[in-house]
Structures are given as C-alpha cells and as structure tokens.
Amino acid sequence: MQFTNNLLALLTLLPLTLAAPESQLEAKFESGVSILGTAVVTTYSGDACNGSNEQVTVTNGGYRCFAVSNKRSIGYSGSGCTVTTWSGNNCRGSSFVATRAGCYSVLYGSVSIQC
The missing domain is CATH 2.60.20.10 (Crystallins)
Structure with missing residues (x-):
C-alpha cells in the first residue's frame, strides 16, 4: 500500500518536473532572439x-x-x-x-x- 501511494505521488509530480526545463528553455530562446534592424x-x-x-x-x-x-x-x-x-x-x-x-x-x- 505504501509503495502504491509513493508511486502515485511520483507519477503526479512527473509532469511538473518535465514541464520545468521546457519553460526555462522557452524563456532562454525568447530572450536570445534579436531584431537586427x-x-x-x-x-x-x-x-x-x-x-x-x-x-x-x-x-x-x-x-x-x-x-x-x-x-x-x-x-x-x-x-x-x-x-x-x-x-x-x-x-x-x-x-x-x-x-x-x-x-x-x-x-x-x-x-x-x-x-
């Protein structure tokens, strides 16, 4: 039972963990875009x-x-x-x-x- 609860808790946090690097990557990409003229x-x-x-x-x-x-x-x-x-x-x-x-x-x- 304890194992199942821990597994469910990890699975619910997994999407949040995966989303964090992507949002940081988007922020870095957007700040790196420059208009030349x-x-x-x-x-x-x-x-x-x-x-x-x-x-x-x-x-x-x-x-x-x-x-x-x-x-x-x-x-x-x-x-x-x-x-x-x-x-x-x-x-x-x-x-x-x-x-x-x-x-x-x-x-x-x-x-x-x-x-």
Missing part, C-alpha cells in the same frame, strides 16, 4: 517627400537594391539599417547615405537597403 523606405516624386510614392520594407539582415524613375526625395523610418541612394540604376555610381530616419531631397536612380 528594420527599414521602411518610401520613394517620392516630389522634392519634400510628397507626390506619388512607392514603399519598400527590409528587415533582419535583408538586402534589397531597386531601380527607380522620376523620384526626387526619399523617406526612411526604422533603425539598424543602411539606406543608400545611387546615381545609377544598379546601385552603383555616386551615392548618398541616409544617416538617420527622416526625409531627404536627393536625385537618384536606385536605392540599396542593408539591414
């Missing part, structure tokens, strides 16, 4: 981030190079990324780097985003 870039036809526009988003270590036409300003929001405008349509030529989030009036043929 996010950039939301909007290209505009007007000089002051106005007029017709197109938007591109890059996150977490991504890279994108895209050509534009008839664009005169660029808006950047986010952090942890490098946004560069280029005179050529293939992310080459003369460049301008947006050093912080904001609106920039600049002529360009392509944009590269590195997060």
Whole structure:
C-alpha cells in the first residue's frame, strides 16, 4: 500500500518536473532572439517627400537594391539599417547615405537597403 501511494505521488509530480526545463528553455530562446534592424523606405516624386510614392520594407539582415524613375526625395523610418541612394540604376555610381530616419531631397536612380 505504501509503495502504491509513493508511486502515485511520483507519477503526479512527473509532469511538473518535465514541464520545468521546457519553460526555462522557452524563456532562454525568447530572450536570445534579436531584431537586427528594420527599414521602411518610401520613394517620392516630389522634392519634400510628397507626390506619388512607392514603399519598400527590409528587415533582419535583408538586402534589397531597386531601380527607380522620376523620384526626387526619399523617406526612411526604422533603425539598424543602411539606406543608400545611387546615381545609377544598379546601385552603383555616386551615392548618398541616409544617416538617420527622416526625409531627404536627393536625385537618384536606385536605392540599396542593408539591414
């Protein structure tokens, strides 16, 4: 009888014992996840981030190079990324780097985003 009671007590504690390491593992995993960066870039036809526009988003270590036409300003929001405008349509030529989030009036043929 005593053996049966002890066995039942152990069996009821077993799920609690097994669950503890899993919850600790989840907490460690969640705290180890980091976001590298996010950039939301909007290209505009007007000089002051106005007029017709197109938007591109890059996150977490991504890279994108895209050509534009008839664009005169660029808006950047986010952090942890490098946004560069280029005179050529293939992310080459003369460049301008947006050093912080904001609106920039600049002529360009392509944009590269590195997060």
